[in-house]
Amino acid sequence: HPRYTSIVMAKQAKTAIIPTREQDFPEWYQQVIKEADLAENSETRGCMVIKPWGYALWENIQQQLDQYLKQTGHQNAYFPLLIPIKHFEKEAECAEGFATECAVVTHHRLEAKKNDDGTTTMTPAGKLEEPYVIRPTSETIIGAAFARWTESYRDLPLLINQWANVMRWEMRTRLFLRTAEFLWQEGHTAHETKEQAIKETALIHDIYEEFVRDHLAIPVVPGEKSEAERFPGAEQTFTIEAMVQDKKAVQAGTSHFLGQNFSKAQDISFTGRDNTIQHAWTTSWGVSTRLIGTLIMAHADDDGLIAPPRIAPQQVVIVPVTPKEDTRDAVIAACDELAKELRQLRFHGELLRVHVDKRDLNGGTKKWEWVKKGAPVRIEIGPRDLDSGKVCLQRRDQAPTDKAFVAKEEFLGDVLAILQQIQDEILRRATVFRDANIEDCNDLDAFHKHWSASEQPGWLVTPWAGTREEEEELSKTHKIAIRCLPKGQQDGEEAPCVLTGKPTKARAIWGRSY
């Protein structure tokens, strides 16, 4: 990046990503995505092309989270992309929440017109009697199906998940973090009792927290959203909030208790045990490709992405070093042999993902590509190693210059432990960072002062008993929001609310967000 080159030169610093996080965080984020070859902007406004290395991250997230959902009794299903507009008229609150960002399909045909200059103009034709909305979320159409499927309490619970794309016509987009079209899973469940639905919401909230922590190595703060930040139509929204390296918050997943609001609007009713007609209690919950954006912002450094081993597209990348033609075949054979042995090992139950990079490129070029892509373990094997029986081991949680020559057999014995060490280490770093940037605040002056700091401020935990209006006023003033009312901190010691002074046992976490 020409703007930053001179700065870097002056400092004698050499980083793979220019600018660095410190110089320009948003630009750094975009460069990491580009250099790691994760995704690019497409010609379709606000939409991205997810490239193989980025899509593999999503596939691994998908596959691993899917296990959690299936093991807790959920089943996958698929519903249409296009939703009849009448569904949006039934459930006013949720529909209004999304109304301003809905893409609408109004025609079902194109008419070709030949122009004089030989070109063709396509015009929409065949206007639909009733337009379709491209799903911004599927509550309405899944609710309609639930209404058909639910007759007796014996039909409940319905525990449905779908992996799908949705579209929200956002004003401003950012790769992975907010795109007009994105991939996600959306769970929708219906239950006989309120207690069961609340339990489901909490179960998913816990699964999200555990999954993101143990698989993506991102420590989150779980909690409940305040009224102002709640999903429209929900009675309660639970969230996991991640802190990324510029100390902003990312809402990484949400689980909603919808009460009977949706079931009443859509008539999801059943005959109960007491032979009366009742409305079901419903939930919905989701995580999206935003997790990948969160992952980048949480873990990547000035040399590019650091992929947590559990979801890394390739966990071990082997780079043959072939300076001489006469040893080339032997070196490549040794690399293939090592890859073959590694691929028989299992990391968290999955066969190891191992790649041998045989491209005819400069060794340094290849090495730095894999650094930027964040492959957890890099192995170099050259002619010298053939004789010594060693391999050159490099880890993405260590400096790119760090290397260790270890016996091949030793490496084969240690590789699973090394991958787990890397997984643990990046979680540890992210946890230290998060905890260093959350502080308690009981004083209103200090609270105001905190948000006007020149450096991006971290999060504040305050006693809170304010109203929705009071929260929104504070939010507007400082461009902040209550990220959540953190779990396990809502029934603590009584303290005066930071704004109103009213005694409260509840705490709120405040921060700036993406």
Add this chain to the structure above:
RNA sequence: CGGGGAGUAGCUCAGCUUGGUAGAGCGCUGCGUUUGGGACGCAGAUGUCGCAGGUUCGAAUCCUGUCUCCCCGACCA
């Protein structure tokens, strides 16, 4: 919708004020030297200068119209 900016090679952009054969860097292809910290030399390929009109002997350059994109706001459950 308000304010600002930009459309020229795959990418980033110069050239436009003052009209005269279409340019650079990176990337790409080939050959050679290289390869364990991001290589180098030589040779080569690549364009409807967003689109449509106009002025002119001649337009990337001047004029008019039009489309698109980007940035700052508003928006983002």
